[in-house]
Amino acid sequence: MTSEFDIISQYFSWNHKANSIHTAVGDDGAILIPPVGKQLVVTTDTLISDVHFPDNTPADAIAHKALAVNLSDLAAMGAEPEWFTLALTLPNTDPQWLEAFSQSLKKIASQYSIALIGGDTTSGSTLSITITAMGFAEPHHLLLRSTAQSGDLIYVSGLLGDAAAGLAMVQQRFSGQDNQHCIEQLNKPTPQLTIAHHLRGIASSCIDVSDGFLADLNHILKASQLGARIHLDQIPLSSTLQNIDHQEALNYALSGGDDYQLLFTIPQKHHANFKKICQQQDLLCYCVGQIDHSINGMITSQGKILNAKGFNHFLG
């Protein structure tokens, strides 16, 4: 079997960003130069075969998604990506698989200007990828979960539910009009770093939709000790989801998970400015509700109680 050192030097010794890096791969640790006056944001996500993605997922999609979900967390914090480490556990060393995986990882890393600075490659029975991503933000640009205010408008950065529908398609539980689009959303989510950039100084709170819209909104509400009213008719659905049973479509959109859109709150005083930015920058964001201190939890515009059941990797 190919050795750990050979795998690292053959597939993971590329780099594209040097200013903040003294030494990357090749010593006991990477030596990095943090920018002065900024705060460091660190996030970790693990993807495991058959838990977080179906085991027939292509190598390029796995690599893309493993980094994208971490970039999505940096976006949700308002941080600019800088470095990441990769811990890769492989059941075998298939050169074709490693080539596709490393090329795809390099592509998304380069696209979002994040440098691979180290990691660990191990042999194990189940394919598992843990990425720790690091980014930087000016202290006043950070986006937290705990700082929503009553009256703020609740926004999402794009369509919801397509990834969950894509998973149902891959698992042959459901077939829609545009399977390819939904499976692409599942396999290669887009981290919303561009939108995050424009939310700085404007949004009052932010999270990324990984567990599902309701579960993630509930994280903001709990952290901010507030409630919310949701306009179900404003939940943005793709044409694929608009063409299926509405209850099923809403279920994918509200509880499906894996969307990696941003879910954020805009204070009313910034609303006009935010709408102007969206227009100028061609950002498609959707207002889906409002924070309300007089509500306990989440209700619909018609007063129906919603609960936070989102996708939970230990329950689902």
Added chain:
Amino acid sequence: MTSEFDIISQYFSWNHKANSIHTAVGDDGAILIPPVGKQLVVTTDTLISDVHFPDNTPADAIAHKALAVNLSDLAAMGAEPEWFTLALTLPNTDPQWLEAFSQSLKKIASQYSIALIGGDTTSGSTLSITITAMGFAEPHHLLLRSTAQSGDLIYVSGLLGDAAAGLAMVQQRFSGQDNQHCIEQLNKPTPQLTIAHHLRGIASSCIDVSDGFLADLNHILKASQLGARIHLDQIPLSSTLQNIDHQEALNYALSGGDDYQLLFTIPQKHHANFKKICQQQDLLCYCVGQIDHSINGMITSQGKILNAKGFNHFLG
């Protein structure tokens, strides 16, 4: 099954160090305040059940070792530990196991002043722990692999081979005089941060012995483009290893791996000062050879060629 959020809040929401932490667990990422003027050192190590430790290893040993091997990398770089993230993949959620694991992790984290700042808990068929540890060093205090010089003396920070003998004992391939000591070395290695502290400004290169003495010395030699002469009779062995067949003992000590001692080089101009520090600070370090530019690879004092075959997780 207990949810991911419950596991984090019940077992991993302790903390002991606040100055450099704005927000730890509870948002999409941790927000951290890097000290001014220092360089950040980042290292990642994964431990997988039945690959890096026997599957009957107690929970407290697994937690200790998972953090200790990362702390050992920080020590080898000359960095002071600051933060770590924990990615934990569990085949089931046994409260007793989680309690023992988290208490042991908390204990070693507190002992070496490193704060848990986030992570990910997932369900998977194989127990796997990936820790990314971060530390800081003054730029001129960093210890690299690539900076050894011809003439430098080669040192190790303690006895070699006991962990490998411990593994043989656990696997019932070997029984010695003091099994408990060797198994303790295997399960609960001591990261050599105290010695690392005293090597700053004195050692010319450093690595930790994880793959095995010869394999790790070879990393220094390759990075520094030099060779070395090893005095096999100076390799420090415990009384357990002194009492077995000498060739077998040397094999554990030279190629066994998992020692987590530091292997470093001392320029002759600092040698007297280094010996004085060892005496003053009660540090037991052993001189086992010398760097020599005229040697290609590694040879013994008698001129016998040594090769770098150490423990390799993809071969062993």
